[in-house]
Amino acid sequence: MNASTDPRVERIANHPAYQRLRRSRNRLGWVLTVLMLLAYYGYIGLIAFDKAFLATPLSAGSMTTIGIPIAIGLMVFTIAITGIYVRRANKEFDQLTHQIVEDVQ
Template sequence: MNASVDPRVERIASNPLYQRLRKMRNRLGWTLTVLMLLAYYGYIGLIAFDKAFLATPIAAGKITTVGIPIALGLMVFTILITGFYVRRANKEFDQLTQQIVEETR
């Protein structure tokens, strides 16, 4: 069965701005994904292979260990790169999307 494709979809898919948007969005998405995987698996690796390091007290007589600030840093890192993606999406990607929609009407 040969399904007909909407001509507007074809125009959008062939638009150079759409190709640019896809490339930029995919590159950013994969880059941030790799960074997150490295950060999380690095932390899990520390838990698995160097528990003694994570259990090291920050200072003499302190209850907090090195693992706590590292875990908090990982959470902050997650929030920061999510914010970075949202800011970039709202600023760049939405503008390109709007241009593509205007050109393909």
């Protein structure tokens, strides 16, 4: 039996918890994607249009420039939004998935 003729596929697609799962997961995915794109392209924009700002030393006599902590912040931000998605997926999305599977069985 292939997926297109399996009656469980239609029951899952019509299940209210599945609809809620899809909406919630898609909304979160888009929000996190937009945030990541803004952060990443904002940093690339700084590199392209304001190199002098990024080259500014953090303090007098310092070899470290402002660009270094901004780049590290971008990496930390990436890890943080990945953690946000994983935490939400493990809590909310997995519970909805288990509920759907139990109801369809």
